[in-house]
Amino acid sequence: MKYKCIIFDCDGVLVDSEEISNAIMIEMANELGVEIKLDYALKNFAGKSLKNSFEHIERLSKKLLPNNFVQEYRKRSYLAFKRDLKPVKGIHSLLDQIVVPFCVASSGPLEKIKLNLTITNLIERFENKMFSSYEIGSWKPNPEIFKYAAKEMGFKPEECVVIEDSLAGVRAGISGGFDVFGFANDNNKTEFEKEGATVFFEMDKLYDLLNEKE
Numbered sequence: 001m002k003y004k005c006i007i008f009d010c011d012g013v014l015v016d017s018e019e020i021s022n023a024i025m026i027e028m029a030n031e032l033g034v035e036i037k038l039d040y041a042l043k044n045f046a047g048k049s050l051k052n053s054f055e056h057i058e059r060l061s062k063k064l065l066p067n068n069f070v071q072e073y074r075k076r077s078y079l080a081f082k083r084d085l086k087p088v089k090g091i092h093s094l095l096d097q098i099v100v101p102f103c104v105a106s107s108g109p110l111e112k113i114k115l116n117l118t119i120t121n122l123i124e125r126f127e128n129k130m131f132s133s134y135e136i137g138s139w140k141p142n143p144e145i146f147k148y149a150a151k152e153m154g155f156k157p158e159e160c161v162v163i164e165d166s167l168a169g170v171r172a173g174i175s176g177g178f179d180v181f182g183f184a185n186d187n188n189k190t191e192f193e194k195e196g197a198t199v200f201f202e203m204d205k206l207y208d209l210l211n212e213k214e
Contacts, residue, residue: 001211003100003179004159007149010106011046012165013183015116016086018046024077025053028069034061039187046166049107049139078115087120088183090203095125097207103129105149105162107139107169129153140168143176150178161210170197181206 012018022041029036034057045053050070058065066072095102103126106113110132117123117130131149138144150160162173165183173180174196182192183206184199192199200209 001100003161003210005100005150005153005155005161006098006102006163006210007146007153007160007173007178008102008104008163009165009169010104010108010113010116012088013163014088014091014104014122015120016088017081017116018042018165020080020084021077022046024073024080025057028073028076029057029060032057032061032063032065036060043167043187046168048141048166048168049133052139078112081116081119085116085119087122088203090206091122094203094207095122101129101153101155103131103149103153105131105145107133107145109134140166141171141175143172143178146173146176146178163206164197167191167195170195173197181209 008014011021019038022038022045025045026036026038026041044056050073054065054069104113110130113130113132114123117126131145131152133139133145136144136148146162147157150157157177160178162169162178162180163183164170164173164180167188170180170182170192180197182197182199183203184192184201189199198209200206
């Protein structure tokens, strides 16, 4: 493997949380009279900051969100995670194979990263290797969170590879000078490839793909 460090996104890459969190977003938007489908939410909210997503809902609703909207979203989503969250299929076996340093860099707050990794029994693998956009005040598609993670791990961007599942994250990695592997589906495969990401569909296949890159 040519890479000296692997930087994982969290939601949708390590933990299977995107549909859970977006279902809560849809539920709360619907309560405000804004009808949003899951495909729309995944396309427009995945990988982006909550602030960006909430502003998007405000534009659709044409009115300000309630003052407690953020707190209520956190409360409902955390309860849903504790009840339903699972690791992405194949991620534990992948991490067992990796011999180079790895970390997680997420747009979510550190509290959420720790919660999600604890629920899915991944937390011990990422102790002292968790980096949040909230620590630096910069969110994807800006590349700073990946640059920050690489620097904290002791590597340059060109020595690292980013594993992402959102268009915002893919763009952040590419613009930051990283190689990016996009954990894709049929809906975003073409977009990922246009941005310059190497696309894959199963976590079980990623280790071999990483080793093919020389």
